[in-house]
Amino acid sequence: MKLLHLDSSILGENSVSRAVSAAIVESLTKADPALEVSYRDLAAEALPHLTLDVLGNPDGTPELAEFLASDVIVIGAGMYNFTIPSQLKAWFDRVLVAGKTFRYTAEGPEGLAGGKKVYVALSRGGYYGEGQPAAAVEHAESYLRAVLGFVGITDPIFVLAEGIAIGPEVREKALADALAQAAGLTVPA
Numbered sequence: 001m002k003l004l005h006l007d008s009s010i011l012g013e014n015s016v017s018r019a020v021s022a023a024i025v026e027s028l029t030k031a032d033p034a035l036e037v038s039y040r041d042l043a044a045e046a047l048p049h050l051t052l053d054v055l056g057n058p059d060g061t062p063e064l065a066e067f068l069a070s071d072v073i074v075i076g077a078g079m080y081n082f083t084i085p086s087q088l089k090a091w092f093d094r095v096l097v098a099g100k101t102f103r104y105t106a107e108g109p110e111g112l113a114g115g116k117k118v119y120v121a122l123s124r125g126g127y128y129g130e131g132q133p134a135a136a137v138e139h140a141e142s143y144l145r146a147v148l149g150f151v152g153i154t155d156p157i158f159v160l161a162e163g164i165a166i167g168p169e170v171r172e173k174a175l176a177d178a179l180a181q182a183a184g185l186t187v188p189a
């Protein structure tokens with residue numbers, strides 16, 4: 001099985017989502033050493049904004065081919081300005097392709113990429129859970145669930161680290177809790 005590991009944080013070694021996505025990959029590969037891992041750093045090698053040329057290319061993109069060939073995908077993302085990093089959005093712009101990963105039917109849209117297992121390491125400066133005052137402006141987890149669901153991936157596993165900007169102690173605890181959760185993950189048979 002192939003595992004695609006994506007990171008999108010711009011914060012380098014200070015990134016929480018990078019630490020957690022790496023821990024998820026470590027845990028999954030420990031449980032299944034036969035996993036073939038490929039890695040894309042979407043911040044270090046940023047994809048340009050989507051253009052008409054890219055959209056109209058009948059061959060698709062290397063990013064689409066890599067996504068389609070992957071069985072497991074691990075995504076590292078921080079919340080930036082209430083949503084995902086634009087580098088990760090540029091990647092999704094190449095993966096949501098009509099006729100390849102979704103199609104419209106008389107009954108509505110249908111995802112064509114179900115069956116992949118997706119893990120998301122999502123790090124947020126504040127708190128956006130149900131009942132929190134800022135819950136209504138959470139557009140990172142909600143966006144990711146929407147686009148993944150649109151292509152047929154309806155059961156992504158989120159490992160959240162929240163309150164990262166509150167202070168060093170909250171950050172340490174949130175990171176430790178997320179790393180502990182990541183350590184228990186395996187790819188279901």
Ligand SMILES: Cc1cc2nc3c(=O)[nH]c(=O)nc-3n(C[C@H](O)[C@H](O)[C@H](O)COP(=O)(O)O)c2cc1C
Pocket residue numbers: 009010011014015016017018077078079080081082083123124125126127164165
């Ligand atoms: C450019 C930028 C924008 C941010 N915007 C938000 C935000 O809208 N809401 C929030 O709760 N935290 C925000 N934060 C804090 C990040 O969500 C937090 O630092 C998180 O750990 C980022 O993930 P990373 O450490 O993997 O980069 C922002 C941080 C940066 C650098």
